[in-house]
Amino acid sequence: MKKTIKACLIGYPVGHSKSPLIHTTIGKIKGDDVSYDLVETPPESLGETIERLFDEGYDGFNVTVPHKCEIFKYLNEVSDKARVIGAVNTCLRDEHGYSGYNTDAGGFERSFVEIGIELAGHDCVVYGAGGVARAVIYTLIKLGAGNIYVINRTTEKTLELKKDIDGFFETDKIKVSTEEEIMALGTPFYCFQCTSVGLGEGNTDCIIKNPHFLDNCFFGYDTVPVPEETGFMKMCKSTNTPTIGGVDMLIYQAVIAYEFYASHSVSYEDISKMRKETGL
Ligand code: ATR
Numbered sequence: 001m002k003k004t005i006k007a008c009l010i011g012y013p014v015g016h017s018k019s020p021l022i023h024t025t026i027g028k029i030k031g032d033d034v035s036y037d038l039v040e041t042p043p044e045s046l047g048e049t050i051e052r053l054f055d056e057g058y059d060g061f062n063v064t065v066p067h068k069c070e071i072f073k074y075l076n077e078v079s080d081k082a083r084v085i086g087a088v089n090t091c092l093r094d095e096h097g098y099s100g101y102n103t104d105a106g107g108f109e110r111s112f113v114e115i116g117i118e119l120a121g122h123d124c125v126v127y128g129a130g131g132v133a134r135a136v137i138y139t140l141i142k143l144g145a146g147n148i149y150v151i152n153r154t155t156e157k158t159l160e161l162k163k164d165i166d167g168f169f170e171t172d173k174i175k176v177s178t179e180e181e182i183m184a185l186g187t188p189f190y191c192f193q194c195t196s197v198g199l200g201e202g203n204t205d206c207i208i209k210n211p212h213f214l215d216n217c218f219f220g221y222d223t224v225p226v227p228e229e230t231g232f233m234k235m236c237k238s239t240n241t242p243t244i245g246g247v248d249m250l251i252y253q254a255v256i257a258y259e260f261y262a263s264h265s266v267s268y269e270d271i272s273k274m275r276k277e278t279g280l
Contacts, residue, residue, distance in 0.1 A: 003030075003262045006057055008037040010049060011064030015040070018225075018280065019062055022254040025274045032262055041067065050074045050098065060092045060261045062254075063100075068131045075100040084168040085138050086161075087131035090257040101260065104135035107253025108223070109143070115244065117219060120144040123187050125177070125217075127207045128194035129157040132223050134165065136192050141169050149177035149189070151207075179213045186216060191241075193222040198230040206231030214239040225250035227280070247280060 005027065009019045020036040027034025039061070041049045046067055053061055063071050068087040072078055075091065077099040082088045088100030112119075124145050126133055129152035137148055150158045155176055162174040182189070191214070197207045208214065220236035225246040229237070236243035251274075255266045274280075 001264075003032040003264070005032060005034045005036075005059050005261045007034070007060050007062070007261055008039045008053065008058060009062045009064060010039045010041040010046075010053075010067060012040060012042050012066060014038040014064065017064070018250065018278075019254055021278050022251060022274065022280070023258055025278050026255065026258050026266055026270060029270050029273050029277075030262065030264070030266065043067070043070065046070060047074055054093070054097055058093065060090065060098070060257075062257055063089050063091060065131075071100060074098075081105060081138070084164055085131070085134045086164060087134060089131075089253065090260055092260055102135060103253040103256035103260070104132060104249070105139045106256045107249045107251070108136050109139045110252040110256075111244075111248035112139070112143075112221070114248070115219075117190070119190070121146050122218075123147045123149065123189045124192060125149045125151065125182055125189045126192045126194055127151050128196075129154065129161045130194070130196070133192075133194035134161055136194050136223065137161065137165055137174065138168075140192075141165065141171060141173060145173065145190075147187075148174050149182050150174060151177055151179060151182075152195075179208070179210055183210070183213055183216075188216045188218060191217045191220045191236075193220065193224065193230075193232045196224070198222065198224045198232055199226070201226070202228075204231040204234065206235050208232065208235055211235055211239055214241050217241050219243070222246055223249055251275070251280060 023036040076097045079101045082102035085102050090101045090103045091098040152158045158176045166174050220243040222232040223246040233243045
């Protein structure tokens with residue numbers, strides 16, 4: 001059945017976002033009537049923006065930096081997954097306002113499972129402890145990873161993340177770590193780059209300090225959602241480590257959000273058509 005969807009992205013800034021292109025193209029393919037706006041929302045006007053979106057009849061909206069945590073206090077309900085991850089990126093209209101969900105974790109899961117890597121019992125290294133890192137780590141534990149060594153500039157954030165996610169799964173897998181410690185351990189691992197280092201057109205910065213760090217790495221996944229090769233991916237390639245960027249995760253989190261808005265599923269074929277049409 002054809003759906004009419006009025007949605008948007010709120011964030012600060014939002015100008016660079018591919019979300020309108022992804023959502024409206026899927027809409028066209030599914031035969032739905034989709035409008036998707038970019039609503040630049042400075043932190044101080046988050047509450048009033050949400051009220052305005054409700055008054056103007058928005059069915060839902062996506063949330064990006066810097067509002068993924070701050071938004072909690074303006075929502076009627078938050079899903080368990082979003083609460084554990086500590087970040088909401090998709091909101092759906094209900095009777096009195098909006099409820100919050102996290103589709104980054106599902107988006108990462110679909111993209112990772114598609115690669116066909118067997119994760120069970122294998123150790124992982126995650127750079128970062130922000131919203132994206134939390135969604136990735138949540139999923140890695142869900143998929144049965146071994147130890148998860150987290151390298152982050154701010155140790156307190158890693159400890160907070162460990163409390164929330166290990167606490168939820170009743171595990172003790174998340175370890176505060178450094179490149180030096182992991183190299184000394186000599187354990188083989190999969191590596192996930194979940195910081196914002198490398199974000200921005202033409203940015204070739206790389207979070208890895210020592211290229212030899214990748215000597216024991218089977219696979220490097222950069223969550224930064226840019227079509228070009230990032231500094232992290234370049235370093236993986238230079239050490240013959242297979243690698244993938246964050247565009248698939250971006251697409252799948254949007255697809256899951258679309259499925260929420262439209263209440264019907266988007267097939268693999270629909271996604272392929274959308275990718276062909278948008279060049280993503
Ligand atoms: P997102 O929702 O995209 O994850 P975020 O929650 O702001 O955004 O998290 C960004 C992550 O990138 C954090 O882990 C941050 O490190 P801190 O926790 O120390 O802030 C990391 N990050 C950003 N810029 C960085 C830099 N220049 N060097 C190292 N880490 C950086």
